[in-house]
Structures are given as C-alpha cells and as structure tokens.
Amino acid sequence: MRIALIGQPNCGKSTLFNQVAGYKAETGNFSGTTVNFTESRVRVGGEVVELVDLPGAYTLDAGSPAEMEAVRYLRSQDVDVIINVADATHLSAALDLTLELLPLNKPVILSLNMMDEAARLGLHIDGEGLARELRIPVLPLIASKGRGVKGLFLKSLEAGRKKKVNDHLTLDAENRHVQARELAARFLSQGERISSFRDRLDDVLLHPIWGYTILLFVLYLFFQAVYGIGKLTEPPLIALFDVLTNKALTPFLPGSLIADIVLGIMQGIAAGVAIVFPYLLPFLLGLGVLEDIGYLPRIAFLMDALMHRIGLHGKAIVPFILGYGCNVPAVMSTRTLEEPRDRYLAAALATLVPCAARLAVVFGLVAFYLGPLLAFGLYLFNILIIALTGRILSNMLPEDTPGLIMEMPPYRVPTAKNVVNKAWFRIREFVVEAWPVLIAGSAVLAILNYFDFASVFNLLVRPVTWIMGLPSEVGIPLIFGILRKELSLVMLSQALGTSNFDTALTATQMTVYATFVMFYIPCLATLAVLKRELGTKAMIYIASLTVVVAMVAAMVVRGIGFIL
C-alpha cells in the first residue's frame, strides 16, 4: 500500500514523515525546503507501507517547481491513500487544498496538525462536524510531539483497504476558496487569544531601526562563530591529511606518474574535507537554526527594498549571506526562489560573493602585507561590483519579476535533532554531487602537471595575467585556484619561489591578484552545484561572466593603483 502525505508549506508534514520514517525528509520553517519527494517504507500495525512525502503546495494548480512536482506525482503514481496534513491554525487556507484533493477519487484523510498551537491561539475546531460535512475522516495531530500519529496511520490503513470513496464536486479555484472560508466560519470558533508573543517579537525584529541593528548583530555573531570554528578545525584537519597523504605515497616511487596521481586524488579528498567540516558544516548548522526559528523570512522582509536595487527581491538575500561562508550552499539555496530568472540571477551574483576560502587569500595577501583597512576596502569594492553586475544583468534579463510574495511563519523553537539532520541532508548533497568532481579534477590536474604542462598553463592564461600586469608565473596558482580557492595563495609561493610575496610582487600587483581571485571562476564544487541547479549552459555562462567581472574589477584596481 502506498500512502502520500500532502499539505501546504509549513504545515508540519515533513515533521510527521520524520516521526514515522526516521529522519529522512528535510524540514524547515521557510517555504519550499522539500523540493524532491522522499519515499520510505514504514511499518504500521504489522503492515509495511510505502510512505511518500510530497513537496509542500498551497494548491495543485501548478505554480512553483515544488507544486508541479506534487501534482505530477499524485496523478502519475498509484497512490492508495492521501493524508492531507493541515495546519489547524490556518484552517480556512488549508481547506482550499483539501477541497482540491477530494475530487481526485482517492481516500483522503484530513489530519489537523499543530492542535497545540491552535489551542494556544484560542482556536476551537469542530472536527466531527467537519468530518460529517466533508465525508472524510478528520483527525487531530501534534506531529512535533508524536501525538495522534499512530491513530492517523491506522485510520489510513483502514481507508486504504476499504477503497471506498465518496463522490465530490470539482470546483474552480474561486469557488473552492469561498467554500473553504464558509467551512472555516462554520466549524472554527475563536476563543481568547492566549499569546501575542509573536507580535511583540516582530515589533522589535521588524522595527525600522532595531530590526536592522539586530540583523547586523545576528549576522556578525553568525560569521564570527562560523569563521571561529573554521579557523580552529581547518589546520589540524589539513595536518592530518598531510600525514595521510605521505602514508598513501610511501608505496610509490617519488616523482612517478602514479605517485603524482595518488597525490592529486588525496588533495582532492582533502579539499572536500577542508571545505565540509570547517566551514560548510558550521554554516549549515547555523543556517538550520535561523531557518527553524523563522528568522530567514524576517531577513527577507527587511532586505527586500535593498535587493530590488539589484533586480532581485527579499527572498534572494539568503544565497548572499550563505555565499560569505561557502558558495555551494549559496547556490543550493536559490531553489527557494520561484522564478527561473530570479534563481539564475541570484546564483550568478552569489558566486561573486567572496567565500571563506577567498577571505583567506585576501587576508594572506592584502591584509597581511598592506593592512586590514585595504582588505576591508576590497570587501566593500566587492559589494559595489556585485550591485553593478546585478543592475546590468537584470537589465539584460528583461522578464519582470513579480516581486516578493512570501509567507511569514510563526516563530518556532528549533530542535537539535531537526537542525542536525537537515545539515546532514544538505552535506550529503555536497558529498555526492561536488566531491567526486573535486577528486577527479584534482587527479587530472596532477597528470597534466606531471607532463610539465606548467609552462603551457602559464602561456594559456598569459593574456589574462598580462592585461592585469601580473607575472606569468601566477597562471598556475590561478588555475589550481579553480579546484579550491586557498590554493591560489598556497601555490603562489611555489610559483614565485618565495613566501615573502612583497619581494616578488608590488603592492598594486598583490591587490590586483587578490581582486581577481575574489571574483573569477567559482571553485569546482560550486561549478558542479551550478550545473545541477541550473544546467550546463547556465554554468558556462556564469563561469564566463565571473571571468569578465574579475578582469574588469582587477583592471579598475590596477588603474587606481597606477594613479596613486
């Protein structure tokens, strides 16, 4: 037997799925976190059933990719029972979807979730009356606490075995909505509202002055925490990998092709580890907390006006914030945007945001030799260039974005289990999608290096390095930087034959180099994610765009350096 779970975004559907299936679905407090549906075998009352968690949808009238996914599935596969999870605190809106499910001629069970929250709001729902009127079972549920879960599934089994379906009228969207409103008015009564905690919190967090102050403070703490963890954990991890790499190399003749390939593979593995544990993991955990609390939509609300200046809207702020940690989750997070144009633009701009690895280059070169003030200036320059690129690109992509339409969810207390599992779910994407590319790319570069392609590499990118007024030796570190951005600093000392960069490069050259590194081609891991999210063509366009932007930005810096 196959049971499908469907419900509107944020109704607690994934929480219910996780209660029975063990943590497999990603749950979040930001609309549209579940894009791909998850199927799981679960044991209910001695019987094994297939349980399918569909993406959240307000209506089946296809709109966003997530909603289209849900419709396709319900129509194509043989679903025996539909469990319609409804947020009891939004009964009228939830019944819209229920009325749309009824004419599908499948047994439907309406599960009213978040009954505890409804009670807190003083809402009383006459479930029996509603069940009589709709002629389907209506059951209460508190998925977060596991209450009512067993009863719900036993009822579903029973309904699936009987296969008895009452006839229901197919209504159009407007009439459905009118009927949903009438049903809610009949079976829902409003008692005393117990808490207005949310309103008071929003008064502060969305305040024209305090809201932005707190936002800056929260982001500051967030980045401090992430970079702090990264700085602590990266060196021992890299040291560990140096030891492992030496161990792996011992059976092979030093300088042989095999040894170089093994070295390349080990470097690829190390690159993945050096991204995942120090930066990606703390970032995703922190993001999970902000997401589950419900703070991300508040950030989107506050930043909407500013984001409009670069042709996007508030929801697109998330990829930008994430980009400062790592571009990989940044590109992944563009999925929450509905319009393809917005996804494309946000992904392109987010890859221009200097990630933690590029921060290392700016720090190691500019801040170390020329002072932190100049490094800070480069960061501001980066924001300016991103804003300009956004303006130009949004003029080139003429389709008008409808603007921000976003549900503002209530605040919820994040659970550790939920946050950890969600981070794991996303890390798995990175490990499966991006890591193999890193390892393969690293091995290929090692082979090319073995056959002494260094001079060819340097010659190949000579036009670029020449225009920027840089020595031809920096070609190699720039090419290896595509693998992992720190390499463009690590390998610079190898290429220049000294680790005192100020003896080999002028102040302007160092700044120009750091500027170019800040913008040019995203690392392989990011390219892999770009390809998956937007396709090969978009990946190539975006990569080319970053090279153009990097050249222009570097030339501007060179020009400024020349004048000074």
Add this chain to the structure above:
Amino acid sequence: MSMRYNEDVISLLEVPVGETVCLLSVDDSLKAKLVQYGLYAGDSLQVLRVAPLGGPVLVGVNGREIALGRAVAEKIFVEAE
C-alpha cells in the same frame, strides 16, 4: 452591468497600517501567484506593518501573515470594509 467608478477602491499600498480592507481584484499578472498563497477576492486583509525605505507590506489574511513587495501590493486593489 456597467463598471461604476468607485473612489473607495485603492491599491493596497495606500492602506495605512492597522486598517482592515476587503480584497476586490488583482492585476491579471498576479492572479495565479496570489492564489498559490491562498489570497482570493473577497478575503479581508489587515495591513500589519510596512517595511521602511520602500520595503514590503505585511498583511494578515485568513490567520496567516504574508509579505507582499511594493510592486505586488501596488497591483492589489482593495476597498475599506
């Protein structure tokens, strides 16, 4: 029935914070989008807050809170209840 010019019809942008209004119609380009978020003609909307510097409008509707960018709010026509 002929269309009657009604001066009580205003865009959602013009509604002061705290007021409750009735949603009359929306621009065709937005209809499908708003339906996805459960907003229909006849719904009553309460303007809860407006973000500064030309930011979005937050409305309460059917027990939910929905943020609407200015470009969106401009194309939503409402009438005082």
